[in-house]
Amino acid sequence: MAGMRLTDILTLYRARLRARAVLIQELIAILGLSIGVALLFASQVASTSLDHSVAQLTNQVVGTKQQLQLQARGARGFDESLLGSVRRLPGVQGAVGILEQQADVIGPAGRASVDLIGTDPRFTRSAGPLLRRFSAAQLAEQRAIALPAPLAKEIGVGPLEAIKLQVGASIVQTLLGATLQQADIGGLVHSPIALAPISYAQQLAGMSGRISRIFVQAEPQRENEVKAGLSRLAARVGANVEPANFDSKLFAVASSPENQGEALFSVISALVGFMFALNAMLITVPARRKLIEDIRQQGASRLMTVQILLFDAAVLGVLACVIGLVIGDLLSVAVFQSTPGYLSSAFPVGNDRIVTWQSVAFATGAGLVAAILGVLWPLRNILARPLQSEETSLRLGRVWVAVRLTGGLLCLVVTTIIVVDRPQDAVFGNFTLVVALVCVLPYLFNGIVIAFERVQRLFDGASTILAVTQLRTPPNRVRSLAIVATAAVAVFGIVAIDGAQRNLQHGLEASIRGIDSSADVWVTPKGESSLLTTTPFRATALRSLTHLAGVSSVGLYRGSFLDWGERRLWVLAPPMSTDEPIPPTQLLSGGLTLAAARVRQGGWAVLSQALASQHHLRVGQSFMLPAPRAISLRVAALSTNLGWPPGAIILSSGDYARAWASSDPSAYEVQTTPGTSAVSVRREIQRTLGSQTGLTIETAPERERRHAAFVSQGLSRLTQIRLLVLIAAILAVAGAMGAMMWQRRDLVSFIKCQGYARGVLWRWLLCEGALLLGAGCSIGAVFGLYGQLLISHALASVTGFPVFFNIEALIALTSFTLVSAVALAIVAMTGFLVVRVPPRTASPAY
Secondary structure (H helix, E strand, O other): OOOOOHHHHHHHHHHHHOOHHHHHHHHHHHHHHHHHHHHHHHHHHHOOHHHHHHHHHHHHHHOOOOOEEEEEOOOOOEEOOHHHHHHOOOOEEEEEEEEEEEEEEEEOOEEEEEEEEEEOHHHOOOOOHHHHHHHHOHHHHOOOEEEEHHHHHHHOOOOOEEEEEEEOOEEEEEEEEEEEOHHHHHHHHHOOEEEEEHHHHHHHHOOOOEEOEEEEEEOOOOHHHHHHHHHHHHHHHOEEEEEOOHHHHHHHHHHHHHHHHHHHHHHHHHHHHHHHHHHHHHOOHHHHHHHHHHHHHOOOOHHHHHHHHHHHHHHHHHHHHHHHHHHHHHHHHHHOOOOOOHHHHOOOOOOOOOOOHHHHHHHHHHHHHHHHHHHHHHHHHHHHHHHOOHHHHHHHHHHHHHHHHHHHHHHHHHHHHHHHHOHHHHHHHHHHHHHHHHHHHHHHHHHHHHHHHHHHOOOOOHHHHHHHHHHOOHHHHHHHHHHHHHHHHHHHHHHHHHHHHHHHHHHHHHHHHHHHOOOOEEEEEOOHHHHHOOOOOOOOOHHHHHOOOOEEEEEEEEEEEEEEOOEEEEEEEOOOOOOOOOOHHHEEEOOHHHHHHHHHHOOEEEEEHHHHHHOOOOOOOEEEEOOOOOEEEEEEEEEOOOOOOOOEEEEOHHHHHHHHOOOOOOEEEEEEOOOOOHHHHHHHHHHHHOOOOOEEEEEHHHHHHHHHHHHHHHHHHHHHHHHHHHHHHHHHHHHHHHHHHHHOHHHHHHHHOOOOOHHHHHHHHHHHHHHHHHHHHHHHHHHHHHHHHHHHHHHHHHHOOOOOOOOOHHHHHHHHHHHHHHHHHHHHHHHHHHOOOOOOOOOOOO
């Protein structure tokens, strides 16, 4: 069967576009498709930037020649004389010592947390590009530090200006010797790092003669021999031997729960975006149906018809993908302005926005598929009509109805099974839930229309009769269902994502409240990194604080991060005087009272459930904690991850001091005497420590609020994705309603000839729009409530985060109202313009 030449198809397409109505419909379809592509693209960008940021820094520091590293287990590192022992090992070609410490840089405009990196510039030729650039800089022989230019600008300092650096509770003054530009360090210009010669970095950190890790380059074919030698040295000093790029692996594990949550949200966003794009095409089905009927009457074969439609889909898809990628990029720039800072307590996380080719390909492919399906699928019956009798078409139609209804109900059953028994398969569960929504939506919509028809008989108004008549007109059915589906999917996405995020946030807040309420007043080093109480300092003020009026006791709280396998764990060691060393709402297995008593007496610890599962540990079993001085403990209970993705361990402050060979606290837990105001005690402590102290003093509620704001940064990507879904939903629904109103111009013009007034016609359009929106938004809200329950269970099961399982009905009501109000306003404004068209007797084309 002969087809059409491309030039003939292009000529026909140009001829169609000369009709203003066709051109506007095509532009509306492009707009709808581009919104879907933009949402897909922006949501993918949200879930790829974090891992790439840390991987970039690791590659820049380590380079490609280093294979292994000797890493200290504690913040105090190990003696730098070990570097000479490493270099003397057989098979070692080169070794570079690094001092790495969490610090805060303080300038006139503010402060920022950084990863202070010190190394010897004489031995960096085999290291990564970052350290090689450093060796060539003027800092090599200077007592100064270097900062990325954006970070220096943020805190208000420039080259050769004085700057303050805080490590622990110690604040020292130094010099900003240079600012690093993008030409110097590439994408790392957005990373929170500070560079200094190692001897000067040791002085700034109060770690004279100490280093944190040693990167090792082995001779060819001798890596195993070198690793064995490093393992012997590591056993002697209490260190770990790991691959040189091990930090990237640690961060991948740390960010995995968050990435899984983001992936879950992004998949839902992708489904929403795909449905937006598909529905945008369905709105134009009446016009395309008329096109097919016209060209078939002129002798066009099925092949020719398909060629014409595919060309149409290609033009719409390509233009929509280009526009969608531009819009998505602008949205991601406007929305993704910061990176979750809570992981920066343990990793040098940058805020660079990274776009991968996979994100572009995924969004583009989905847009093109939506364009093709939107053009061909609704017209399949027309294309196949010459091969089927009318009786066969009706029989197949009834079969399709039964299949669609059965499929929808089966998908609901599958979703329910996943909620109850397999929440970790929430991605598939949300897919089946959306499929169920789409399958049963036509029948639910029919029921709503029938109910409205019966109710409107009581009023017998012309506008409501017109609305029902148009909704029941077969040519309008596909377009009406497309608008209802757009509204339903829009509200579904908002309700499901927003509700699940609220449940996660409530769980995190409960964890924070349980941790911070253990003291009346907290004294910790200044800066955001101290909120997790992992920054040690010297307990020089303990005696003076104990004797203050209104102070009942001062406990030494200790904590840090510890690498165990591929997890960088959060270690919490509250003092024995703490009433509740374990946050009550976070316990998953074991008795709270017994577990708390065991932790206080020592020798016991509470582990995150995911960590215990990985090491096959149960309550009561013993294990060896790989601290700087390995210590044997028993499992007192299992908990959530306390909001720290890799997991957490709670042990006594005394056990911590022995295992880390340090009595330095990371916080003072101050308990007040009965009847004494915590605020007044806080003021007394502030006067005692002085205004120049590197410590911050907070009451429990003040710390809780700051802690909650800090941890909520971990939800920022989820918030951003939710915002994108909301924006795209409103735009898609508003665009769909505007398109429907515009397409009604010919029909309104024809009906005007029958004597209907403008007010009646405007109320008809408003009534029809309200019914479509009400049906779609209400159906989407109900399915969204189910979706938020599914996602909440998935977040708890997959990520280990503390999650509440509430049904956030208020979110459903708010989303229903917001989307309906915006779209109905578009209907009112567009309808007011449409009813002003002059009367015409020509029969309208649906």
